[in-house]
Amino acid sequence: xxxxxxxxxxxxxxSADKFANKGYGFERxxxxxxxxxxxxxxxxxxxxELGWLGxxxxxxxxxxxxxxxxxxxxxxxxxxxxxLEPYIAxxxxxxxxxxxxxxxxxxxxxxxGGEAQFAVAWAEPDSREDPACCTTRAQAxxxxxxxxxxxxxVLNAPNATTLIVSARTxxxxxxxxxxxxxxxxxxxxxxxxRPYPVMGGGYAADIRIDQLRVGADAMIGSAGNGFAxxxxxxxxxxxxxxxxxxxxxxxxxxxxxxxxxxxKQFDKPIGSFQVLQHRLVDMFIEVExxxxxxxxxxxxxxxxxxxxxxxxVSAAKAYLGQxxxxxxxxxxxxxxxxxxxxxxxxxxxxxxxSAFGSLYGSREYHLRRFAATPxx
Amino acid sequence: MNLDFSPEDQAFRxxxxxxMRDNVPQQVGPSIGIPSHKETQFAWERKLGAKGWLAxxxxxxxxxxxxxxxxxxxxDTERALAGAPPxxxxxxxxxxxxLMRYGNEAQKQRYLPPIARGEEFWxxxxxxxxxxxxxxxxxxxxxxxxxxxxxxxxxxWTTQAHxxxxxxxxxxxxxxxxxxxxxxxxxxxxxxxxIEIRPITTIDGHHHLNEVFLTDVRVPVExxxxxxxxxxxxxxxxxxxxxxxxxGVADSYYQLGRLHEAVADDPVLSQDPVVTRRLATxxxxxxxxxxxxxxxxxxxxxxxxxxxxxSGLKIKGTELQQAISEAQxxxxxxxxLPWLTAAEDVHTVFAGATQRYNFLRASSIYGGTxxxxxxxxxxxxxx
Ligand SMILES: Cc1cc2nc3c(=O)[nH]c(=O)nc-3n(C[C@H](O)[C@H](O)[C@H](O)COP(=O)(O)OP(=O)(O)OC[C@H]3O[C@@H](n4cnc5c(N)ncnc54)[C@H](O)[C@@H]3O)c2cc1C
Numbered sequence: 001x002x003x004x005x006x007x008x009x010x011x012x013x014x015s016a017d018k019f020a021n022k023g024y025g026f027e028r029x030x031x032x033x034x035x036x037x038x039x040x041x042x043x044x045x046x047x048x049e050l051g052w053l054g055x056x057x058x059x060x061x062x063x064x065x066x067x068x069x070x071x072x073x074x075x076x077x078x079x080x081x082x083x084l085e086p087y088i089a090x091x092x093x094x095x096x097x098x099x100x101x102x103x104x105x106x107x108x109x110x111x112x113g114g115e116a117q118f119a120v121a122w123a124e125p126d127s128r129e130d131p132a133c134c135t136t137r138a139q140a141x142x143x144x145x146x147x148x149x150x151x152x153x154v155l156n157a158p159n160a161t162t163l164i165v166s167a168r169t170x171x172x173x174x175x176x177x178x179x180x181x182x183x184x185x186x187x188x189x190x191x192x193x194r195p196y197p198v199m200g201g202g203y204a205a206d207i208r209i210d211q212l213r214v215g216a217d218a219m220i221g222s223a224g225n226g227f228a229x230x231x232x233x234x235x236x237x238x239x240x241x242x243x244x245x246x247x248x249x250x251x252x253x254x255x256x257x258x259x260x261x262x263x264k265q266f267d268k269p270i271g272s273f274q275v276l277q278h279r280l281v282d283m284f285i286e287v288e289x290x291x292x293x294x295x296x297x298x299x300x301x302x303x304x305x306x307x308x309x310x311x312x313v314s315a316a317k318a319y320l321g322q323x324x325x326x327x328x329x330x331x332x333x334x335x336x337x338x339x340x341x342x343x344x345x346x347x348x349x350x351x352x353x354s355a356f357g358s359l360y361g362s363r364e365y366h367l368r369r370f371a372a373t374p375x376x
Numbered sequence: 377m378n379l380d381f382s383p384e385d386q387a388f389r390x391x392x393x394x395x396m397r398d399n400v401p402q403q404v405g406p407s408i409g410i411p412s413h414k415e416t417q418f419a420w421e422r423k424l425g426a427k428g429w430l431a432x433x434x435x436x437x438x439x440x441x442x443x444x445x446x447x448x449x450x451x452d453t454e455r456a457l458a459g460a461p462p463x464x465x466x467x468x469x470x471x472x473x474x475l476m477r478y479g480n481e482a483q484k485q486r487y488l489p490p491i492a493r494g495e496e497f498w499x500x501x502x503x504x505x506x507x508x509x510x511x512x513x514x515x516x517x518x519x520x521x522x523x524x525x526x527x528x529x530x531x532x533w534t535t536q537a538h539x540x541x542x543x544x545x546x547x548x549x550x551x552x553x554x555x556x557x558x559x560x561x562x563x564x565x566x567x568x569x570x571i572e573i574r575p576i577t578t579i580d581g582h583h584h585l586n587e588v589f590l591t592d593v594r595v596p597v598e599x600x601x602x603x604x605x606x607x608x609x610x611x612x613x614x615x616x617x618x619x620x621x622x623x624g625v626a627d628s629y630y631q632l633g634r635l636h637e638a639v640a641d642d643p644v645l646s647q648d649p650v651v652t653r654r655l656a657t658x659x660x661x662x663x664x665x666x667x668x669x670x671x672x673x674x675x676x677x678x679x680x681x682x683x684x685x686x687s688g689l690k691i692k693g694t695e696l697q698q699a700i701s702e703a704q705x706x707x708x709x710x711x712x713l714p715w716l717t718a719a720e721d722v723h724t725v726f727a728g729a730t731q732r733y734n735f736l737r738a739s740s741i742y743g744g745t746x747x748x749x750x751x752x753x754x755x756x757x758x759x
Contacts, residue, residue, distance in 0.1 A: 125721060126643060128645075129709065152710050152711070153710035153711075194720060196715065196719070197714070197716070197717070198713045198714065198715055199713050199714075199715045200715075204713070204714075206719060264506075265508060265509045265510040265513075266509070267510075270509075275747055276747070329698075329737065333737070333745070333747075336508050337533045337738075339737070339741070340578050340737055340738045340741065341576050341577065341578055342581070348579075350579060351579060351734065354705065354730065354734070357705075357706065358705070358709055358710060358712060358713055359713070362709060364648075364706075368650075
């Protein structure tokens, strides 16, 4: 057994740390919130140049063939540095998905090069986070398909040059079988995007699909077999999101620790009050436990055994879902009035972690999924 | 033991309920627990004022309805259940009782009636950057010059200072001696030259709070409440002034009821036993709080001081408000995530949930943090 990171992983982390925390930070985050789509294209190009966009892609496709653990080394600093550029939504999730589907390498090349931005549309208003629940339909029609349905909170859709949409070509609304994936130009007739900013930053859109006609070549992978790669790619994205949340949790722990040492009331640092010491210790323990879960899930998400992968990622997301709320709530509480404002980064991390709780499957969803997945 | 309201109180409740049904304007829905839209809030308060119900805890002589403690409780409950926001507390439940107890006749005559009519709005100038939990260390200085105090300093977290006509301030009139003893209670017109307001945006994305800077602000000495140096005693009176609605039980019932509705409307959530259980747990907790609150009410109605049961009302009450908003946000799932804009086809409870959740983190901070509340209780337990 060995819990240490490789030399390459340490270097990845170092460069991400430099990018996110030294060059980025709170000021940059605030100015990015002023940009359309909450995305700075210069930074996106930089991420491509650094090789991060191609990191999750196979080498044959011009990627670096990086592991989920490699990806986690980038995501954690992105979380602590409040980087809003949609690394997970537009690189990790579609990258893994396209690779798993052995999709044509043009799309992968555009992804790695940073020319294209992606969004994966899988959640629906009544799907309650379950990717198998898909009421969007794709009817075979001549040599193509006609799609209709409704997708909810599609992260990065307003910035995307390509949407990857799950739609059912056969089976009932809740069947894992029968789901197909389509690459779609967001400008297509028959697509209506309703874009909005998401709590904590980043853009998403609700998408109505009405009689959208696509050619057969729009299909990624084979008909009816989209669930397995979608489920696996979402697990990769979820593990990466956990690493990113860990970065934010750790930042909050650090900020709060500094604040308890510096802030004085009753003529002493508030960190001298035992009740606050214990609270900070509770936060610290939660961060460490979460770190273990991030390590575990970043390794196990690569398992060839879907049950192992699913249990690992669902366990991590369920744990961090709770732990991140605790850490965020206590960070605000221990900062007192200044904690509930937009003036410190603390309040912004708080919002990001609140959003993390609902993205990529809630705690309830992942507990249900964990319980439903046999361990051997 | 009888746990029901008397027939008279029940008749009173029916009257209030009917009035609320006909008079609560749709757009004044409670969003986050404090009023957030000035015009609708003021119109609502003036409507209550015209009815004589705005200063509902006040005796008749100052423009209140002269209700019993039980009637006050029933009124506030019906207000909340009708979906109306609480009224601004600064004039009604803070300054009002202070003036009745410590104010001179001229101050009572000048300031109380406009509060009861909803015509003048107040804010509370206690906290300073260096004086939060340790309020007595406040530094804003008031120096007497003939018939004026010259006030210099800074207040912070001043809720709705940008709406207010007046601010009641704790100021230091004597820098020497024990810090609690040099504090005085001053009433200041916000239009006085030298007052500057800077907005503070909170994590719900809105402007409720402010910094208030005071530079050579001239305040007539007749605006001193009580004696010079009596400010701390007054502040403590205000902080301990028993309010039987401090737990926010009815507002929490209202929010939980809305959550129940939203869940019932949802084909997935309504079938999920985990969700049913979560709602039931919240409701049971709320019931425990409600009956604790009613025990306090019973004592107060009999003219006794609140008992030990009342100690946890604020702590438990704020924790429950937070837990309910957290459930609203979490059960809203992705539908709760659009920021400062509502998603399509999402129940309004879920659409507003993140803002409530975010803002209500403040409920365990304002009015004395829950840690400070527990310190006070620990003293009562003689630890
Ligand atoms: C939304 C909102 C509205 C407000 N409105 C007003 C207003 O209108 N007027 C006004 O005057 N003020 C207002 N306040 C200020 C409020 O009363 C203070 O924020 C509060 O008293 C805490 O002070 P602080 O923010 O300086 O935190 P601090 O006192 O610095 O506390 C920081 C942390 O240390 C803890 N702590 C401090 N001392 C101790 C101790 N001895 N033992 C254990 N823990 C301790 C606190 O519990 C907290 O967790 C408002 C605050 C908020 C958030």
